[in-house]
Every structure is written in structure tokens, then in C-alpha cells.
Amino acid sequence: MPHREFPCGPCPIRADNSNNPKAKFSAERWADLTSTVRDLKTGRQPMPGDPLFGCHKGEPGTDNDLACAGWLAQFGADHIGIRLALVQGRLPDSALEAGDNWPPLHRTWDDVVRHQTAPRTEAPPQ
Numbered sequence: 001m002p003h004r005e006f007p008c009g010p011c012p013i014r015a016d017n018s019n020n021p022k023a024k025f026s027a028e029r030w031a032d033l034t035s036t037v038r039d040l041k042t043g044r045q046p047m048p049g050d051p052l053f054g055c056h057k058g059e060p061g062t063d064n065d066l067a068c069a070g071w072l073a074q075f076g077a078d079h080i081g082i083r084l085a086l087v088q089g090r091l092p093d094s095a096l097e098a099g100d101n102w103p104p105l106h107r108t109w110d111d112v113v114r115h116q117t118a119p120r121t122e123a124p125p126q
Contacts, residue, residue: 001091003067012116013070015104024118038078048081073098
């Protein structure tokens with residue numbers, strides 16, 4: 001399974017990236033990306049075929065479509081598709097662990113969303 005092995009510069013999972021505008025997404029985009037992690041209210045885990053959190057530097061639909069290293073290390077074990085890739089040998093166990101020289105990562109999905117949600121750019125209704 002193609003994946004990044006180290007969090008890229010604009011990786012929103014990096015805790016040291018909270019002020020990087022390239023790591024920000026709109027609240028609507030974060031709502032969509034929440035489908036890539038376990039739902040803490042229901043316990044539902046993403047299934048095989050459900051979306052993965054892709055790397056900013058990947059190119060969807062190409063051979064350079066990479067799963068995010070930070071997401072894999074912090075949240076990948078909760079995605080049944082990722083666990084299946086592990087047992088099938090398509091992904092090494094090491095992909096689910098932060099390396100010794102890695103930047104700090106957000107601990108929870110709520111932390112990621114809170115720190116990486118871009119401010120609204122639309123004008124308030126009048």
C-alpha cells in the first residue's frame with residue numbers, strides 16, 4: 001500500500017503545524033475527513049473501501065496517491081482496511097508507529113480538527 005514514511009511539511013496531524021496555512025482545511029472538509037477515523041460516539045471503525053487520509057503531497061488517482069504517515073501512526077490502527085493491509089503484507093507494521101526522529105503528532109482527532117480548521121472566509125449574513 002503506498003504511504004508516506006515520514007510526516008510531510010504541511011501534515012495536519014503534526015502538532016507543530018497548527019499555524020501552517022497549508023495544513024488547514026475548511027470545517028466542511030474536516031467533516032468529510034472524519035470518516036477516516038473511528039467514531040468515538042458509536043465505536044464504528046472505517047471499513048475496507050472507506051477513504052484513507054491521504055498525504056498532502058500525494059496525487060489522488062495516481063501511483064503517487066499516498067496514505068498520510070501521521071494519520072497512519074495516530075489513527076490507522078482504527079481503520080479496518082489498514083489492519084487488513086497489515087495482515088495481507090501490503091503495509092509494514094512500522095507504518096503504524098511514529099519514528100524516533102518524528103515531529104510531535106496530535107493525540108486525538110478532535111485536537112487535529114480544532115487546530116487545523118481554517119477560519120471561515122465567507123462574509124457573515126446581513
